[in-house]
Amino acid sequence: MQNIPISSSVVGHRIFRHFRNQKRLTCGLIVTLIVFQVPGMLLGTLVSPGSAGLKLSDTDWPWWRGANRNGHAESQNVPTEWSETKNILWSTPIPGRGHSSPTVVGDTIFLSTSDENEQTQSVLSFERATGKQRWITQIHKEGWDGRIHKRNTQATPTIACDGERLFATFMFKEQIWLTALSLEGDIIWQIKASDYSSHWGYSTSPAIYDSLVIVVSDHKDGGNISAFDQASGKRVWETLRPAIPNYASPVIYNLNGQDQLILPGCEMLAAYHPQSGRLLWSVPVTTQETVGSAVSDGNRVYASGGYPKNETACVLAKDSGELVWRNSIRVYAPSMLAVKGYLYTMTDKGLAHCWEGETGKLMWREKIGGDFSASPTLVGDTLYVSSEQGKTIVFKANPERFELLAENQLGNEIWASPVICDNRIYLRVAHHIESDGRREMLYCIGE
Numbered sequence: 178m179q180n181i182p183i184s185s186s187v188v189g190h191r192i193f194r195h196f197r198n199q200k201r202l203t204c205g206l207i208v209t210l211i212v213f214q215v216p217g218m219l220l221g222t223l224v225s226p227g228s229a230g231l232k233l234s235d236t237d238w239p240w241w242r243g244a245n246r247n248g249h250a251e252s253q254n255v256p257t258e259w260s261e262t263k264n265i266l267w268s269t270p271i272p273g274r275g276h277s278s279p280t281v282v283g284d285t286i287f288l289s290t291s292d293e294n295e296q297t298q299s300v301l302s303f304e305r306a307t308g309k310q311r312w313i314t315q316i317h318k319e320g321w322d323g324r325i326h327k328r329n330t331q332a333t334p335t336i337a338c339d340g341e342r343l344f345a346t347f348m349f350k351e352q353i354w355l356t357a358l359s360l361e362g363d364i365i366w367q368i369k370a371s372d373y374s375s376h377w378g379y380s381t382s383p384a385i386y387d388s389l390v391i392v393v394s395d396h397k398d399g400g401n402i403s404a405f406d407q408a409s410g411k412r413v414w415e416t417l418r419p420a421i422p423n424y425a426s427p428v429i430y431n432l433n434g435q436d437q438l439i440l441p442g443c444e445m446l447a448a449y450h451p452q453s454g455r456l457l458w459s460v461p462v463t464t465q466e467t468v469g470s471a472v473s474d475g476n477r478v479y480a481s482g483g484y485p486k487n488e489t490a491c492v493l494a495k496d497s498g499e500l501v502w503r504n505s506i507r508v509y510a511p512s513m514l515a516v517k518g519y520l521y522t523m524t525d526k527g528l529a530h531c532w533e534g535e536t537g538k539l540m541w542r543e544k545i546g547g548d549f550s551a552s553p554t555l556v557g558d559t560l561y562v563s564s565e566q567g568k569t570i571v572f573k574a575n576p577e578r579f580e581l582l583a584e585n586q587l588g589n590e591i592w593a594s595p596v597i598c599d600n601r602i603y604l605r606v607a608h609h610i611e612s613d614g615r616r617e618m619l620y621c622i623g624e
Contacts, residue, residue, distance in 0.1 A: 601622065
């Protein structure tokens with residue numbers, strides 16, 4: 178095996194710098210990469226940091242929280258109301274169970290799923306126009322070791338796509354594995370990203386940056402962030418993290434003139450250089466365990482945690498990482514939305530909030546009802562957020578008052594976040610059918 182150097186590392190707030198060698202373990206066969214041009218794909222340039230040169234369109238939703246990684250869906254014309262019989266363009270069954278949100282690229286939708294009877298983890302694809310299933314590729318079978326939370330699944334991370342390859346992460350035999358697939362469902366390469374001592378399972382989505390795919394593996398025996406070459410799977414850098422369970426997905430923003438990989442949790446909010454893994458700044462906020470990704474308005478970064486204490490915090494996105502404000506509100510599973518100087522949130526227990534971003538002043542709070550794990554998606558000045566009970570709440574991003582537009586019931590459960598692109602809403606929904614048990618469906622909603 179080849180030894181490759183890794184970057185300097187950070188453990189908690191006791192920062193030390195060192196270098197070591199890491200043995201790289203691969204699984205399966207390394208095959209020749211064949212690049213497929215997706216039929217009908219429109220080529221464009223995304224404004225997201227690190228996306229230059231990617232073969233993606235502005236009508237795609239290529240990874241967790243969309244092209245700009247912030248939950249914003251730009252320039253969309255989508256309905257605010259729907260039902261089983263209204264504004265449904267198509268629906269299609271999803272085999273198995275998962276909480277991953279749809280990844281939409283070209284004429285195809287990608288999801289991860291798991292079969293709890295067979296103990297398999299798979300990636301599958303659907304035609305974007307009709308919902309017809311194209312293929313399903315099994316990635317792992319059995320090996321479901323370690324604890325998992327009742328609100329988690331064996332297929333929770335959202336797939337990332339660079340326009341040529343898919344990147345999926347799964348927890349398998351108490352390890353985190355990263356798999357690259359072609360757009361036709363063929364496995365290109367597979368590598369163990371990290372050992373993983375499961376506390377409540379794994380839910381962290383991979384992030385794409387330039388030629389890298391970045392994977393976070395925070396766990397109680399010592400975590401890490403690792404970056405891999407997209408084409409070969411070679412580990413390019415690794416940075417250590419504290420030995421604390423954590424579940425947030427990394428996001429990458431351009432802040433103060435430089436790209437920064439932002440990650441909350443492990444008793445800090447931290448920023449890393451996405452090309453090298455070098456720590457840029459960290460602030461001791463957000464508690465130990467977080468689930469939602471951080472958001473930014475370009476000057477400030479916002480994050481929230483929920484164990485062992487409750488906290489939402491705002492810091493300046495500078496080298497010092499100066500704390501601006503904090504409060505004791507718990508926005509645990511859902512990520513937040515930063516909109517025109519204000520921060521909008523939905524707590525796990527159904528409390529909607531609006532804070533002034535600069536000061537943390539509470540503008541309003543509204544009890545919605547229901548439980549929430551999915552993150553909100555913004556279209557213009559309208560927020561869409563789905564509850565665990567299958568109801569999608571639609572309300573205005575209005576700092577003056579809570580302004581409800583619609584409540585739309587579809588099925589009995591929604592855990593995945595709404596994906597909105599190309600004037601369509603894609604929702605992963607579960608139904609409880611008395612004669613058939615729990616069944617998942619993928620819905621396409623539009624005018």
